[in-house]
Each structure stands twice: as C-alpha cells, then as structure tokens.
Amino acid sequence: xxxxxxxxxxxxxxxxxxxxxxxxxNNKKLQxxxxxxxxxIKDIITMxxxxxxxxxxxxxxxxxxxxxxxxLRQKVAxxxxxxxxSLFTKNERWCAFTDxxxxxxxxxxxxxxxxxFEQHTMxxxxxxxxxxxxxxxxxxxxxxxxxxxxxxxxxRELVLATESIGQxxxxxxxxxxxxxxxNVDKIRLNFLIKTMKNTTENTLQHLSYLPQxxxxxxxxxxxxxxxxxxxxxxxxxxxxxxxxxxVDNKSYFNLATTTIEKMNDxxxxxxxxxxxxx
Amino acid sequence: MxxxxxxxxxxIKALGFKGSCWLTLASYLLLVAITQHINxxxxxxxxxxxxxxxxxxxxxxxxxxTEIKSVIGNININxxxxxDIHFNSSIDSPLxxxxxxxxxxxxxxxxxxLERNQxxxxxxxxxxxxxxxxxxxxxxxxxxxxxxxAAITEMSQSLTEVNREISNTQQLSCQATxxxxxxxxxxxxxxxxxxxxxxxxxxxxxxxxxxxxxxxNVEGIxxxxxxxxQQTNLLALNASIxxxxxxxxxxxxxxxxxxxxxxxxxxESATKHIVNNINDVLKESGEIVITMSDVVEQANxxxxxxxxxxxxxxxxxxxxxxxxxxxxxxxxxxxxxxMATNEISEHIEQVVLGAQAxxxxxxxxxLVANHLRKLTKT
Numbered sequence: 001x002x003x004x005x006x007x008x009x010x011x012x013x014x015x016x017x018x019x020x021x022x023x024x025x026n027n028k029k030l031q032x033x034x035x036x037x038x039x040x041i042k043d044i045i046t047m048x049x050x051x052x053x054x055x056x057x058x059x060x061x062x063x064x065x066x067x068x069x070x071x072l073r074q075k076v077a078x079x080x081x082x083x084x085x086s087l088f089t090k091n092e093r094w095c096a097f098t099d100x101x102x103x104x105x106x107x108x109x110x111x112x113x114x115x116x117f118e119q120h121t122m123x124x125x126x127x128x129x130x131x132x133x134x135x136x137x138x139x140x141x142x143x144x145x146x147x148x149x150x151x152x153x154x155x156r157e158l159v160l161a162t163e164s165i166g167q168x169x170x171x172x173x174x175x176x177x178x179x180x181x182x183n184v185d186k187i188r189l190n191f192l193i194k195t196m197k198n199t200t201e202n203t204l205q206h207l208s209y210l211p212q213x214x215x216x217x218x219x220x221x222x223x224x225x226x227x228x229x230x231x232x233x234x235x236x237x238x239x240x241x242x243x244x245x246x247v248d249n250k251s252y253f254n255l256a257t258t259t260i261e262k263m264n265d266x267x268x269x270x271x272x273x274x275x276x277x278x
Numbered sequence: 279m280x281x282x283x284x285x286x287x288x289x290i291k292a293l294g295f296k297g298s299c300w301l302t303l304a305s306y307l308l309l310v311a312i313t314q315h316i317n318x319x320x321x322x323x324x325x326x327x328x329x330x331x332x333x334x335x336x337x338x339x340x341x342x343x344t345e346i347k348s349v350i351g352n353i354n355i356n357x358x359x360x361x362d363i364h365f366n367s368s369i370d371s372p373l374x375x376x377x378x379x380x381x382x383x384x385x386x387x388x389x390x391x392l393e394r395n396q397x398x399x400x401x402x403x404x405x406x407x408x409x410x411x412x413x414x415x416x417x418x419x420x421x422x423x424x425x426x427x428a429a430i431t432e433m434s435q436s437l438t439e440v441n442r443e444i445s446n447t448q449q450l451s452c453q454a455t456x457x458x459x460x461x462x463x464x465x466x467x468x469x470x471x472x473x474x475x476x477x478x479x480x481x482x483x484x485x486x487x488x489x490x491x492x493x494x495n496v497e498g499i500x501x502x503x504x505x506x507x508q509q510t511n512l513l514a515l516n517a518s519i520x521x522x523x524x525x526x527x528x529x530x531x532x533x534x535x536x537x538x539x540x541x542x543x544x545x546e547s548a549t550k551h552i553v554n555n556i557n558d559v560l561k562e563s564g565e566i567v568i569t570m571s572d573v574v575e576q577a578n579x580x581x582x583x584x585x586x587x588x589x590x591x592x593x594x595x596x597x598x599x600x601x602x603x604x605x606x607x608x609x610x611x612x613x614x615x616x617m618a619t620n621e622i623s624e625h626i627e628q629v630v631l632g633a634q635a636x637x638x639x640x641x642x643x644x645l646v647a648n649h650l651r652k653l654t655k656t
Contacts, residue, residue, distance in 0.1 A: 016293060143364060
C-alpha cells in the first residue's frame with residue numbers, strides 16, 4: 001500500500017512538472033502568435049492612416065488619390081481576412097473595426113472632410129487599443145519579458161505618437177490641397193505639434209532595448225527625431241505661419257509619410273528585439 | 279510563512295488555482311479511500327499532507343485577497359495607468375480578469391479625457407490669445423472709427439459751408455449775367471450813338487466840302503468884284519481925266535469920279551479883306567475836314583472796338599451762364615454729399631457702438647476662455 005502511495009505521489013509530481021513545462025511552452029507559443037497578430041494590426045493601422053490622408057486629399061479636390069484609395073482598400077481587405085481568426089472573431093474592438101470600415105468604404109467619399117477625418121481617427125484609435133489588448137492577452141508585457149521593461153510604451157505611446165503624425169499628415173495634406181489653413185486647423189496642428197514634441201522628448205527616450213541593439217536603436221531614434229523636427233518646422237512655417245499656403249500637398253504627404261516610416265522602423269526594431277527575447 | 283507555503287505556490291503556478299483545488303480534493307478522497315488499508319504513521323503523514331495543502335490553499339487565497347486590497351489601495355489615481363497594476367495572480371478568477379479589463383478601459387477613457395482636456399486647454403489658450411488680438415483690433419477699430427466719425431462730421435460741416443458759398447457764388451454769377459446783359463445793352467446804345475456821330479461827322483465833312491466850294495465861288499465872285507473895282511477905279515480915273523479936260527464943267531463930274539474911285543478903292547480894299555477872310559475860312563474848313571475825317575475814322579474804330587466789347591460781353595454772358603449751370607450742378611452734388619456724409623456719420627456712429635459692443639464681447643470671451651482653462655486644469 002505504501003508503495004502505491006509513493007507511486008501516486010511520484011506520478012502527481014511528474015504530472016505537475018509536465019503541466020508546468022507545457023504551460024511554459026504554451027506561453028511562448030501565445031507570445032509568438034501574438035506578435036504575428038500585432039504586426040498585422042500595425043499594418044492595418046498604417047494602411048488606414050494612409051487611407052485617411054488620401055481621403056482627405058481626395059475630398060479637398062485631389063482626384064489623383066482615387067486610384068490609390070482603391071488599391072489601399074484591397075490591401076486592407078486582404079489583411080482583414082488574415083486576422084479573421086478565433087482570437088478576433090468575437091473581439092468587440094475587431095468587430096467594431098470591420099463593421100466601421102465596411103460602412104466607411106461604402107460611403108464612397110460622400111462624407112465631409114471633417115467627418116472622414118473623425119471616422120478614420122476613431123477607427124485607428126480603436127485598432128491601437130486592439131493592438132495593446134492583443135499584446136497584453138499574448139503576455140507581451142514587461143511582466144513576462146523582463147529584458148524589455150518599457151515594452152508597454154511600444155504598444156501604446158509609440159503607436160499613438162505615430163498616429164499623431166498620421167493626423168498631422170491627413171490635416172496637412174488637406175490644407176496643402178485646398179491652400180487654406182483655417183484657425184481651427186491651426187489650433188489642431190499646434191496641438192499635434194505639441195504631441196509630436198512630447199514624443200521626441202519623452203516617448204522615444206523611454207523605449208527600452210537589448211544591449212546588443214543599442215546602437216541600432218539610437219540610430220533609429222535619431223533619424224525619427226530629425227524627421228519629426230523637420231515635419232514640425234514645415235507645419236509651422238508652411239502651414240501655420242504662412243500667409244498663403246504654398247507647400248505642395250504631395251511633397252508634404254511624402255515628408256509626413258517618411259516620418260511615419262521612421263516611427264514604424266522603431267516599432268519593427270522593438271518587435272525584432274522581442275523575437276530575440278522570446 | 280512564505281517559505282513554508284512556497285511548494286503550494288509552485289503547485290498553483292504549475293496546475294493553476296483550480297487544478298490545485300482539485301488536487302487537494304483528490305488527496306482527501308484518497309485519504310478516505312485508503313484509511314482502512316494503511317498503518318497509523320502513514321495515515322498521519324497523509325493527513326499532515328492534506329492539512330498542509332488545505333492550509334496552504336487558505337493562505338494563498340488570503341494572500342491574494344490582501345494583495346488585491348493592497349494593489350487597489352496603491353493605485354495612482356493621478357496617472358491612472360493600468361500597466362502599473364501588477365497582480366501576482368495565483369487564483370485564475372474571472373473576477374480579477376474582469377477587474378483588470380475594466381480598469382484598463384477606464385484607464386483608456388481617462389487618457390482620452392486627459393488628451394481632450396489638454397486639447398481643450400490648448401484651444402482655450404488659443405481662444406484667449408485670439409480674443410486678446412480681437413480686443414486690441416476692435417479697440418483700434420473703435421478709435422479709428424471715432425476719428426473717422428469726427429472727421430466726417432467736420433467734413434459735413436465744411437460741406438455745409440461750401441454749399442452756402444456755392445449758393446452765394448451762384449447768386450453772384452446770376453448778378454454778373456444780369457450786369458453783363460445791362461453792359462451789353464448800354465454798349466449797343468453807345469455803339470449806335472457812335473454810329474450816329476460817325477454819320478453826322480461824314481455829313482458835316484461833306485457839307486464842309488460843299489461849303490469850301492461855295493467859299494471858292496465867293497472867292498471867284500470877290501475876284502470879279504475886285505476886277506470890277508479895278509475897272510471902276512480905272513473908269514473913275516478916266517472920268518477924272520475927262521473931268522479935268524472939261525474944266526469947270528467937269529469939276530462936279532470930277533468930284534463924282536473921285537468918289538467913284540474912292541468907292542472903288544474901298545471896294546477893292548473890302549474885297550481884299552473878304553479874300554483874306556475867305557482864305558482863312560478855307561484854311562480852317564480844310565483843317566475841319568481833316569479833323570472830321572479823323573473823327574469818322576475814330577468813330578469807326580470805336581464801332582469796331584464796341585463790336586469786340588459786345589462780343590466779349592456775349593462771351594462773358596455765355597461763360598457766366600456756364601458757370602451758373604455748373605455751380606448749380608456742384609450745388610446739387612454738394613447737397614447730396616452733405617446728405618451722404620450725414621448718413622455715413624450716422625452709420626459710423628452705429629459702427630462705433632457695434633465695435634464697442636464687440637470689444638465688450640471679446641472681453642467676455644476672454645473671461646469665458648479663462649474660466650474654461652481653469653475648469654480643465656482642475
């Protein structure tokens with residue numbers, strides 16, 4: 001009988017160890033899957049931001065944006081299909097986004113510039129929160145990744161900072177297309193400048209990095225900071241302070257897009273470091 | 279205490295809270311099942327193990343509750359960031375997940391509101407700045423409009439003066455026209471008189487020529503008389519000679535002849551005197567003719583000058599009429615301008631009142647914006 005007890009206890013201990021090992025493996029799998037989803041969501045955010053800028057340009061009279069919008073919608077549709085997995089099918093934020101996106105694209109650019117901007121911004125904010133939720137559900141937080149203590153800044157602050165630049169791109173492109181900057185536009189651009197300055201002074205400085213990636217990280221942060229400074233200067237001099245707006249909407253769009261790409265590079269680098277850490 | 283129950287915590291970490299509970303229950307059931315088949319020492323060990331599991335589970339639950347209380351008590355209500363909450367969660371309770379999810383959503387709502395507040399605060403600051411500019415501009419506008427209103431009032435008064443002067447000028451130009459008319463009439467009379475004088479001078483000249491001819495005739499007659507006188511004198515001389523020849527008988531005849539000769543001498547003398555006078559008359563009349571010719575010439579010249587003066591008077595009249603007409607137009611325009619400036623002055627006074635009202639509104643807006651900023655800061 002004693003032997004049976006000893007065997008039972010041994011089996012129980014082995015079972016515990018096996019379950020613990022499996023749990024650890026499941027966690028890593030969850031994190032890796034989460035990273036894939038996050039990258040997909042980030043891609044969708046980037047495309048919706050581009051869609052917002054192009055919609056603004058189109059509604060302000062730039063008909064050349066029509067074809068680009070069509071191509072972009074196809075890309076978003078393809079990306080959406082990839083994310084229609086069990087994790088998201090019942091997710092309120094994802095369902096809200098897909099429904100909202102469908103309704104927005106069906107409007108066929110009949111809404112006003114302000115309404116279009118508002119709708120896109122709401123969707124992007126929703127997607128940004130979905131990205132953060134996914135990161136937390138996938139255990140991609142500082143609690144589970146001690147090597148990157150400020151990884152939470154990547155999922156929220158970095159994404160929202162990029163979104164601020166995206167908003168300035170949409171607003172600025174519209175202003176440059178119609179060659180007129182209203183007082184409300186000036187107030188909003190000034191506020192976005194304040195947010196962008198906060199990004200370079202705080203968010204980018206708070207990001208953590210692996211020791212071997214320090215140089216690369218600083219290099220990317222330096223480039224992004226320089227681009228943000230240039231964008232801020234153009235917004236101030238060419239849009240807010242200029243008596244008559246003369247900046248070309250395409251060149252402004254390209255400058256803002258380059259800045260967003262620099263921010264996305266930082267994001268990608270952080271994701272790459274996460275892959276290394278897992 | 280923590281070290282004592284470390285195995286329990288590891289167990290929960292490996293199996294989860296529910297799994298650990300099931301394990302405890304299973305150990306209890308095992309205990310009940312084998313109680314009859316094992317010895318007292320083994321039973322004691324198994325009981326001790328069961329009690330350890332049970333107490334450990336109780337400890338863990340209590341610890342979790344204390345930790346939840348501590349975490350909730352230590353929440354930074356100023357930052358309200360869900361990432362700051364770190365549960366060392368051993369109990370896989372949906373309650374904790376729901377609590378965390380709710381807190382995360384509240385955290386986002388809070389961030390959203392904070393951003394909105396910042397934006398409202400920034401907007402309010404911009405509104406204040408704009409209101410300041412509006413206030414300054416409106417004040418400047420008000421001052422400028424006041425000055426303009428005063429200038430227009432002065433201009434209106436000046437226009438009244440101008441209008442009065444124009445009326446006076448119009449009256450004077452009417453008088454000038456009348457005077458020019460009178461002058462023209464007088465000049466025509468004068469011209470007519472000069473024409474009359476000229477005609478009379480020509481008549482006089484012609485008559486003087488005629489008179490000259492008559493005087494010339496008289497001169498001829500006088501010469502005849504002088505010849506008759508010389509013949510008479512010669513006859514008287516012959517008669518004296520004859521009387522002398524007749525002697526005494528001729529004495530009386532000689533006396534008669536002498537008287538006739540004396541008469542002839544006196545006639546000759548008178549004739550010479552007449553001739554002299556006629557010559558004087560001819561000389562004077564010749565000069566008169568020349569003078570009358572000059573008079574005629576002068577009179578003709580006067581007529582020409584009078585024509586020119588008449589034409590000048592006509593031009594003056596025409597010009598004065600034109601001036602009168604233009605002054606009439608200017609007077610009408612001036613009257614209209616006066617009315618217009620009065621109207622403008624009234625409107626500008628209204629603008630001044632509006633600008634003052636705007637300045638008050640701008641001040642009120644500034645106060646409201648300040649209030650708004652204070653509200654968003656709290």
